[in-house]
Structure formats: structure tokens, C-alpha cells
Amino acid sequence: MNVTDLAARANKLRQHIIQMTCAASSGHPGGSLSAADIIAVLYFHQLNHRPQEPNWPERDRFVMSKGHAAPVLYAALAETGYFPVDYLKTLRRVDSALQGHIDMLSVPGIEMSTGSLGQGLSTANGMALAARLDRKSWRVYCLLGDGECQEGQVWEAAMTAAHYKLDNLTAIVDHNKFQIDGCLEDIKDPRPFADKWRAFGWNVLTCNGHDFKALISALDKAGKTKGKPSVIIADTIKGKGVSFMEANPLDYHGKAPSAEEEKRALGELCRLPGPGQ
């Protein structure tokens, strides 16, 4: 898929995020929007997967460690055909499969349940170890939040991946600079990321997380790196694509847009030629 098409897909994911969270009157738009371009590149370009056959054994695995960004993942799964797009509006409703945080048992295409931050990378390591044991060529991808990197388990897992030389694993940090209570430097700065991950034995790549060419090239380099796991520190903007969310990322971490805000946000998104351009 070319960059223009990816931009259009990512834009569509953003519209879904706004509509879903507005309909649910809850959810996490900020961190979903910051990850939308990364998720678009993964689901529409990078991952080897079969939406019609979610349990295809040879598929690549994606673990969304930042489970609160469920809306962007649900949007991508729907847009790639795992379930009908119309179902997205049931987000967070009772009896819906679309739980507030992702649940692998209720939605096809989800590889791991998350929501308690800090746990996804360990599970991704386990999958990568299994792939190696079984001599399979599928890869594992894991998306983490930047605030999430304050969790100790992330660094336990970082040691594990390097120790076991998991070069079939690519982690991506959605570096949007914000968590719930404030920006990273005001809460407890987990940076410098590149130095830390490098010190933990990883191949570190950095790129603009809203630049499709840069993301694709980083994923490509990660895939070619042998003998160590790779991490992409993706520089992103929390709330990306919606001006008033970008301006107040702390307000829109875990707050849904009102009906009026939804209209404004969709107006902006429909006008945009596509993020990253």
C-alpha cells in the first residue's frame, strides 16, 4: 500500500476512534490517536495476517501492551475485515465483545489481553520464543506507551528479549510525551529512551511516528537486524489529528469527546489530506 493510501486508512481509523469513544461516552482517544499511524502501517502494510482466518498459524503476532488504546486496534481490525465496521459502535457496551481494554477471548485477531500496563512485552517475548522453538518465520510486534515504560516489568522483559536474542521481535514505543497525571518529565521521566534500550541490549531505531515512510523503513531495518531485538522509538503527538486534543492532551487521555466535539473533530479529520503529509 502506498503512503497516500496509508494516510487515508489512518485518517479513517481516527474517525472511528472519535465516533466510538463519543458513542460510548468513555474511552481513551488521546493515546489511540497518537498510535493511529503506527497501527495503520502495521495492519495495512506490515503484518502478515489473514482477517478471514484469524487463527492462521503462520500469522505475525501483534501485542498491544497499552491496552487502553483499544479503540484504534478495534478500528484497524474492523477495517481489515475481522468483524463488521458497524460493530465498532458497541464499544464498552454491556454484552459487546469490544471491552474497554482488549480481551483476546472475545475479539478475533487479538493476540493478548491487556489493560494492566507493563505486561505486554513479556508475553510478546514468550510468543517469539515459541516461534523460535517451532522454527517458524512469523514475527512478533509489541506496542508500548511511553508512560508505560515506568513499569519495572517492561525492563525485566527488555532484559529477557536481549538475553534470548529475540531478533524476531520488534517493539514500538508510542512516544507521545504524556501520561495521565502530566507530561513525562513532570511525573517521573523514563527517558532517555534510546540510551536505555540500547543499554539493555536492543537495536534502537527512532523515527517520526506520523511519517509512514519513516515507520516503514524503521520496521524494515528492524526485520533485518540479527542477533538482537529491535525497538522503534516513534515520536508522536498525543491526540494527533484533532487540534483541540493535540492542544490539551491531558484532557483527552481518558475522556471521550462530547457530541459537539465529535462534530468538530470529524470536520477536521475529513478536511485533512491525511496525517503525516
Next chain:
Amino acid sequence: MRSEATRDAYGRVLAELGKENPNIVVLDADLSVSTKTCIFAKAFPDRFFDMGIAEQDMIGTAAGLAAAGKIAFASTFAVFATGRAWDQIRMSVAYTRLNVKIAATHAGITTGEDGASHQANEDIAIMRALPNMTVVVPADALETEKVIRAAVAHYGPMYIRLSRPKVPVVTEGINYDFKIGQGAVLRDGRDATVIACGLMVGKALEAAALLERTGLSVRVVDLHTIKPLDQELIVRCAEETGAIVTAEEHSILGGLGGAVAETLVENAVVPMLRVGLHDVFGESGTPDELLAKYDLTPESIAAAVTAVVKRKK
């Protein structure tokens, strides 16, 4: 009677199963020599992962391996397996219903000299509270072999509670069907039932022998599976013997005693007493000294039985 630690039986049978089933993988957190997963590690180095001193990461990694189709056994001391990694077990193992077996050793005060920091007396309670989790506490080494084999055959999350000291193999020579979720009557009796798990099963059998001399006929149930709980058997014992004593090397809060009490209150109210740790931390000492000091002996079980029988109408 021969004695063997349940952890030794675990290590031995796990290595045997490793030969039979190439899908088994084993993880440990720098305690493989103590948990006995070192035997598997030596035989199958490619399928053994030492995760270092990182229990949370160990559980998560086990979940990932299981998500990709492996049967993952994760071992360390019970206190660290269940306490340090409880949220990881809840989120990545129980909620996901993945095929991870948490086989934890050094449960209870018989961990001994290492003291309170290393003695898990709350693990049954916190594992039992998790949906989808099966909780098994084998009585001895022989039953441990059955449990580990059953664990491989059974799909889903399981907590297996093992201990450090050598204990008499009390189930040897007793004929009963072992099935997860089904308690076993190891000795029949009319006047009261002692429901026990782990090494307290042996103590309960000794208590029943002591009581026989005083004229009391006591039934002994080996309730190796605390979850799913064999409610039918518990209710039947209450109805047939009219009094219940539970015996566990665990806090009386939320463990075997708690589970049995919940069932009795809702289904068959009879006099009941719980033998176990009374809301305290343990301390250093030899296993036998500690069992005596904390009233986890055949004599204390016998005293409890005598007391409940007196309360029968």
C-alpha cells in the same frame, strides 16, 4: 513408610513428561535447583528458560509461550509466584485462560529456616479468588505425580502448590481414583470428617488413628483440589458425619477452611473448626518445630475433632 518432598516428585515427573511431550516448556526464576526444574533444564535445555529474578516477566513470558501453543510450567517459590506476580497471573494467565501451570514450591511454614519472608501462607486464598484458575494441593509425592500428569492433560490455568520438606507418602497403598476436582476419602468414619490438603492429609490420618483409640470414628478427606471445589463431597460428609474439621498448612482465612466454610454455610450447617495458621506470619525454625509451634499437628487436629463432636446436637 517412604518419604519424599512434593517438589522432588514434581522435578522428576516433569522431566519424564518432557520426554513424552515435546510441547512442554518450563520457566523458572533463578530457583531451579530448589524447585527441581533443574532436572528438566538439564534434559531439555532448549525448552527451559531461566528468567532470572523476574517473576512478573516469567509469568508473562509463560503466557506468551502458551498463547503460541505451548504447555508452560512456571516455577519459583510460592510466595513469589503468587504474590509478586499476582496481577500478571490475573491478567495474562487467568483472564486469558491460557495453558500455564504455576507449579510453586516452598509453600507454607515448612519452608522453615528462611522465615516469614519465604513462607507462603496466603497463596491458596489469592489464587482461589481468580476466575478460571484451578488450584491443586497434592498430599504427597505420589499424588504430586498424578497431579502433574493430570495438569498436562488438562487445558487451562492451574496453580499447583508444592512444598520443601520430605513428607511421608501417605497415599501409597490407598486405593482411590485421582481426578482433579474430586476429593478422595482416604479413611472412612462416622463421627466427624477431617478435610485436609497438602502435608496436613498425613497429619489428619494420624489424628484419625489417635482418635480411634478414644472411641471416635473419623473420616479423612484428601481435598487436593481446592478449586473447582468438590462441594458435593463436602456436603455429603457434613450430612453423614455431622461435624467438620479442616486442616491446612495455610492461613485459615480464605484457603481450604474458608472454601469449606462457605460451602457448609450455604448448604449444610454443622459444627466446624479450622486448623491452620491463625492470621499470623511464620518465623524461622525447622519444619517440625514450626508445625508444632503453630499447632499443625495430629494432636491439634484431634483436639479440634473432639471439640466439634461435642458441639453436635
